[in-house]
Each structure stands twice: as C-alpha cells, then as structure tokens.
Amino acid sequence: MTNAEVAACFEELADLLELEGANPFRVRAYRNAARTVAGLAESVETLVDEGADLTELPGIGKDLAEKIACIVHTGTLPQLEELRAKYPTGVLDMLKIPGLGPKKVAVLFRELGIQTLEELRAAAEAGRIAGLRGFGKKTEQSILEGIEHLQTAIARVYLAEAMPVAEAIREDIASLDCVDKAEIAGSFRRRKETVGDLDLLVTSTDSERVMDRLAENEFVEKVLQRGETKQRVRLRMGLEMDLRVVAPESYGAALAYFTGSKEHNIVVRRRGQERGLKINEYGVFRGEKRVGGKTEEEVYAAIDLPWIPPELREARREFEWAEQGRLPKLIELRDIRGDLHMHTTATDGTATIEEMIQGAKARGLRYIAITDHSKRVTMANGLDATRLRKHWKDIDRVRGRISGIDVLCGVECDILEDATMDLPDDVLAEAEFVVAVLHYGLKLPREQITRRLLTAIENPYVDAIGHLTGRLIGRRPGADVDYDTIMKAAADNGVMLEINAHPSRLDLDDLHAMQAAYDYGIPILINTDAHSVGGLDVMQFGVFQARRGGLEKRHVANTKPLK
DNA sequence: GCCGTTTTCGGCCCGACTGTTTTCAGTCG
Ligand SMILES: Nc1nc2c(ncn2[C@H]2C[C@H](O)[C@@H](COP(=O)(O)OP(=O)(O)OP(=O)(O)O)O2)c(=O)[nH]1
Ligand SMILES: [Mg+2]
Ligand SMILES: [Mg+2]
Ligand SMILES: [Zn+2]
Numbered sequence: 001m002t003n004a005e006v007a008a009c010f011e012e013l014a015d016l017l018e019l020e021g022a023n024p025f026r027v028r029a030y031r032n033a034a035r036t037v038a039g040l041a042e043s044v045e046t047l048v049d050e051g052a053d054l055t056e057l058p059g060i061g062k063d064l065a066e067k068i069a070c071i072v073h074t075g076t077l078p079q080l081e082e083l084r085a086k087y088p089t090g091v092l093d094m095l096k097i098p099g100l101g102p103k104k105v106a107v108l109f110r111e112l113g114i115q116t117l118e119e120l121r122a123a124a125e126a127g128r129i130a131g132l133r134g135f136g137k138k139t140e141q142s143i144l145e146g147i148e149h150l151q152t153a154i155a156r157v158y159l160a161e162a163m164p165v166a167e168a169i170r171e172d173i174a175s176l177d178c179v180d181k182a183e184i185a186g187s188f189r190r191r192k193e194t195v196g197d198l199d200l201l202v203t204s205t206d207s208e209r210v211m212d213r214l215a216e217n218e219f220v221e222k223v224l225q226r227g228e229t230k231q232r233v234r235l236r237m238g239l240e241m242d243l244r245v246v247a248p249e250s251y252g253a254a255l256a257y258f259t260g261s262k263e264h265n266i267v268v269r270r271r272g273q274e275r276g277l278k279i280n281e282y283g284v285f286r287g288e289k290r291v292g293g294k295t296e297e298e299v300y301a302a303i304d305l306p307w308i309p310p311e312l313r314e315a316r317r318e319f320e321w322a323e324q325g326r327l328p329k330l331i332e333l334r335d336i337r338g339d340l341h342m343h344t345t346a347t348d349g350t351a352t353i354e355e356m357i358q359g360a361k362a363r364g365l366r367y368i369a370i371t372d373h374s375k376r377v378t379m380a381n382g383l384d385a386t387r388l389r390k391h392w393k394d395i396d397r398v399r400g401r402i403s404g405i406d407v408l409c410g411v412e413c414d415i416l417e418d419a420t421m422d423l424p425d426d427v428l429a430e431a432e433f434v435v436a437v438l439h440y441g442l443k444l445p446r447e448q449i450t451r452r453l454l455t456a457i458e459n460p461y462v463d464a465i466g467h468l469t470g471r472l473i474g475r476r477p478g479a480d481v482d483y484d485t486i487m488k489a490a491a492d493n494g495v496m497l498e499i500n501a502h503p504s505r506l507d508l509d510d511l512h513a514m515q516a517a518y519d520y521g522i523p524i525l526i527n528t529d530a531h532s533v534g535g536l537d538v539m540q541f542g543v544f545q546a547r548r549g550g551l552e553k554r555h556v557a558n559t560k561p562l563k
Numbered sequence: 564g565c566c567g568t569t570t571t572c573g574g575c576c577c578g579a580c581t582g583t584t585t586t587c588a589g590t591c592g
Binding site: 023024025026027028029030032033058059060061062063064098099100101102103104133134135136138139142186197199225226227228229230232242244257258260262265266267268269270272273278279280281282 | 575580582583590591
C-alpha cells in the first residue's frame with residue numbers, strides 16, 4: 001500500500017462525502033490528510049507497522065490515524081465501501097466536468113438517476129436537465145460541451161513544455177504601455193514538475209485593455225470566461241490560462257495569492273486572522289485600512305515571517321522553518337559547476353564527444369562526465385567492454401585538445417534484472433565515473449528492486465545511482481523502491497543519488513531528494529542526462545526540483561570543484 | 564475531522580464569475 005494509494009482513498013472519500021452534503025470542513029480534513037500522506041517521504045505502511053504515532057502528523061487526529069491504519073491493513077475503509085456502493089464511479093466522473101460540482105452532480109443523480117457520463121449526455125440532449133432546480137438552458141449546453149471537452153482535454157503539462165509559451169505570452173502582455181508588471185504565478189512559479197494551467201498576474205489600471213490583448217494573442221484559441229478583473233482562456237496547445245489584473249499597489253498581495261499554493265494561502269490568511277488582519281489578493285487590511293500588500297515581503301512581514309521562496313509554498317514545512325528563521329538558502333542554477341550524466345553518438349546521443357564538451361563549456365560548466373549506455377540497452381546501441389574502452393580512448397583524445405573544462409570517461413551502467421552489473425568489475429574499475437541505473441524490470445517486486453539497487457550501491461566502482469525509480473511523469477510509475485534501505489546503504493557506501501533533470505523524469509523527486517540530503521546526508525547530483533547539446537539546458541529543471549526539496553548548495557555535489 | 568497559552572467547543576481563507584435567481588448558490592481561483 002503506497003502513500004499515493006492511501007491518499008487516493010482519502011481523496012475519493014472526500015469527493016463522496018461532498019456528494020452526501022457533508023460538512024465542508026470535514027471534507028477538507030480528508031483532503032488535508034490525503035495531502036499530508038502523499039507528501040510524506042517515508043511510507044505510511046512502514047510507519048503503521050512500526051507503531052509510529054500518526055497523530056503527530058499535521059491534520060491527522062485520532063480518527064484519521066485509525067483510518068490510515070485500516071487502509072494499510074485492509075486496503076480500504078468500510079465507510080468508503082458503503083459510499084462506493086451508493087455512488088457508482090460514473091457519478092464521480094461527472095465532477096470532472098467544468099462547472100459541475102458536488103451539489104449539482106448530487107441533484108442530477110438524485111433527481112434523474114444519472115450514473116454515467118453517457119446518461120448525462122443523453123439527458124442533456126433530451127432537454128431533461130434544464131428545469132431542474134439551479135439548472136437552465138445554458139447549464140445544459142455547457143454540460144454537453146464539457147463532456148465533449150473531457151474526451152480531448154489534455155492532462156497536466158510538463159513545466160518545460162509550458163515555459164516557452166508562458167514566457168511569450170507574458171512578454172507580449174508586458175509590452176503594453178498600460179501594464180506595470182506581468183508575472184506567471186501559480187504552480188509555474190512554484191516550479192512544480194507539471195502545471196495544470198498557467199496563471200498570469202498583471203498589474204495595470206486598464207484591465208479591459210489587458211484582457212483584450214490576451215484574447216487576441218496568437219497562442220489563444222478561445223475566451224472561456226471574462227469578468228472585470230479576471231479572464232480564463234484556452235490556448236491552442238490545450239492548456240488553459242487564468243489572467244488576473246489588479247492595481248499596482250496590490251502587486252505583492254496579488255502575486256502571493258496567485259502563486260499559492262491554495263493550502264499555503266489558507267495558512268497565510270489564518271495567520272492574518274490571528275493578528276486581527278484580513279489578507280486577500282488586494283492587500284493586507286486592518287479593518288478598512290490597508291496596511292500592506294505592495295510587495296510579497298510586506299505580506300509575509302504582516303504575519304511575522306520572512307519572505308518564503310515560491311518553490312517551498314506547499315504548506316509542508318515552510319511555515320515552521322520561516323518561524324524559526326531556518327528557511328534554507330536554496331541552491332541556484334549558477335551554483336552548478338558540473339554535469340555527470342550525458343550521452344554522445346557512441347550510443348543514443350545525437351552529438352559527438354567534441355560537441356558535447358564544447359556545449360558544456362559554452363554553458364559555463366567546469367567539468368562533465370560522458371556516460372554512454374552499457375550493452376544491455378540494445379535499443380540505444382549500448383556499449384560492451386571493448387567498445388566502451390575504445391570510446392574512452394576517443395574521449396581522452398578529444399579532451400586533450402580542449403582546455404578550460406575537465407572531462408571524465410564515464411559510463412551509465414545498467415543494473416540487470418538478475419541483480420548483477422551489465423559490465424564486469426574490471427571494466428567499471430577503469431571508469432572515471434560510474435552512474436548505475438535501472439532501465440529494465442522496473443515492475444519487479446520490491447525485494448528484487450532492492451536487491452538490484454543494493455548490488456550497485458555496494459559495488460566499489462559505482463559513484464552514483466541515476467534516476468532511481470525510473471518513473472516517467474504522467475506516463476509510467478517508477479519502481480517500488482524501498483527508500484529507507486536504499487538510502488541507508490547509499491549513505492554507508494558513499495554513493496551519491498541523482499536528481500535526473502530531464503523534465504519527464506525529475507527522479508529523485510523533491511520529497512526524496514530532501515529525505516536523502518537532510519535525513520541521510522547523501523550527496524545529491526543534479527545531472528541533465530543530455531542526449532544532445534540542447535539537452536544540457538534542462539539543468540534548470542533539476543535545480544527547480546532540488547529547490548522544491550529545500551536543498552542548499554552544500555547538499556549538491558556538482559556545485560563543488562571536481563576533486 | 565482537526566485544533567488550541569485567548570478556546571476542549573466552535574471556529575475553520577477570501578473573493579470573482581456565471582447562471583439562475585428575485586436576492587444568491589454553486590463553482591472555481
Ligand atoms: N486563497 C485561495 N487561493 C486559491 C484558492 N484556489 C486557488 N488559489 C490560488 C492559489 C493557486 O496557486 C492559484 C492558482 O490556482 P490554480 O488552480 O491554477 O492552482 P495551481 O496553479 O497552484 O496548480 P495547477 O498546476 O494549476 O493545478 O490561485 C483558494 O481556494 N483560496
Ligand atoms: Mg495554475
Ligand atoms: Mg489557474
Ligand atoms: Zn542516461
């Protein structure tokens with residue numbers, strides 16, 4: 001039972017309770033529990049087995065602690081099963097339609113007995129929905145469009161994919177004379193690995209002009225919603241964008257609001273309440289009087305906290321840290337000196353040794369390791385001992401004529417399904433850098449995954465483990481890694497763990513990078529795994545993930561000089 | 564359902580947009 005699975009139970013229960021018309025704060029408690037569990041680096045299953053006191057976790061009381069234990073032991077909750085029996089899964093599907101929330105879905109289910117999206121479509125087409133209390137012709141029409149849209153709607157988008165579009169739109173809006181500031185906020189500013197939409201904050205005294213300009217932008221397909229201060233549009237790429245326009249004096253408060261996260265905002269506002277203040281997107285108010293909000297610093301100062309970096313604003317540990325003046329000084333891209341994982345045309349890269357070295361040098365790196373694939377990765381033309389030794393000779397020749405950057409003859413060695421290394425020790429011993437990885441057999445049971453990873457970690461020639469779980473964000477889950485065992489072994493054996501910076505990997509993720517660095521003292525590497533010169537530019541995404549995990553420069557080995 | 568040196572009961576963030584409504588509920592950010 002993974003943390004994600006436990007969290008999913010609570011999420012589903014929250015949705016079902018909402019349909020039942022339960023107390024919204026009780027529903028929130030379940031959602032908070034889901035978030036707490038999902039945000040835990042340690043496995044709740046282990047915690048339960050060890051008899052840990054779960055009520056020490058934020059938002060988990062006696063009741064929820066028992067429910068967690070019940071889910072871990074039985075896979076579900078009696079209460080959840082009862083509600084599932086009452087509301088078929090198709091009812092929950094209806095909640096995905098924009099504009100349909102728990103109240104409306106409950107009406108459709110109760111009054112018309114609608115249980116699936118198909119039945120909902122039929123009812124709307126037959127005109128049976130308009131006329132229900134709270135439903136009219138427009139709602140009926142928007143339901144039909146909503147069902148249609150669900151079929152083609154895109155999932156969350158990689159931050160890296162959203163970035164060029166976001167930046168282009170931001171610049172266009174910023175070029176208007178009436179615009180003071182334009183910033184992308186939301187999950188984008190918090191540097192989450194994927195974004196559900198883009199949130200553009202603009203300060204201006206002419207919101208009409210700003211909204212018109214966005215509506216005309218070449219990336220925009222359609223205006224979905226428009227009011228006095230905000231507009232929602234759908235971009236041609238499928239992603240949607242929220243535009244919020246406020247007056248310049250509200251910049252800080254609005255940026256804080258729109259950056260979120262939602263849960264972070266709730267804590268900020270609660271701390272405001274406790275101090276007799278009201279905090280909203282327009283400012284900080286004592287009664288009618290505005291007492292701050294021009295900058296984010298003012299907002300945080302009003303609740304007796306230092307400014308908190310956006311990457312940490314997830315209502316995890318940041319308030320505790322800020323309160324104690326222990327906010328980490330987060331690593332920055334410019335701290336990175338080396339990149340110890342990349343490929344060339346020797347295997348599945350598209351650039352030569354020389355091009356990769358020059359590319360790295362042009363990006364200001366002082367050292368790199370060239371780590372082409374080992375033979376098991378036949379698809380990528382992986383190298384056997386003979387070809388690898390020849391490749392290293394080639395690298396050695398090229399590095400000899402390029403000054404200003406150190407180049408290591410490395411290898412990305414597969415950890416085979418039978419828990420042996422893809423290359424013999426005598427070859428690995430000759431390597432100047434070895435990053436060991438799982439590529440195949442990711443679905444093997446936890447015990448075998450552990451055995452394989454331990455083989456690599458205990459191998460004297462392995463320097464680091466790359467993309468530990470092998471997850472591909474939004475496409476496939478990673479291997480079932482026993483983090484505690486693996487991290488303890490890595491710490492004991494002096495093996496580093498990688499944050500693979502590729503936008504679809506980011507593996508280690510933020511939570512486990514934090515666990516490795518803070519709980520186990522394991523040096524972290526942030527590597528690009530570049531397969532082309534341009535691939536070296538993804539380093540920033542690895543740094544973002546590290547920042548979200550609270551990592552400082554000191555935690556990251558490739559900020560240090562090559563020894 | 565959680566939580567607390569102001570509370571162990573009674574709060575729980577705050578506001579915009581839409582559509583349905585005759586004054587506001589629902590949904591969403
Ligand atoms: N105070 C407050 N702010 C909210 C609430 N919901 C959303 N926000 C703020 C914080 C969010 O980061 C910001 C943008 O909302 P989004 O729905 O786009 O969420 P976000 O960008 O965080 O994640 P996303 O990747 O879009 O799913 O609006 C809320 O219920 N209360
Ligand atoms: Mg967003
Ligand atoms: Mg949004
Ligand atoms: Zn690689």
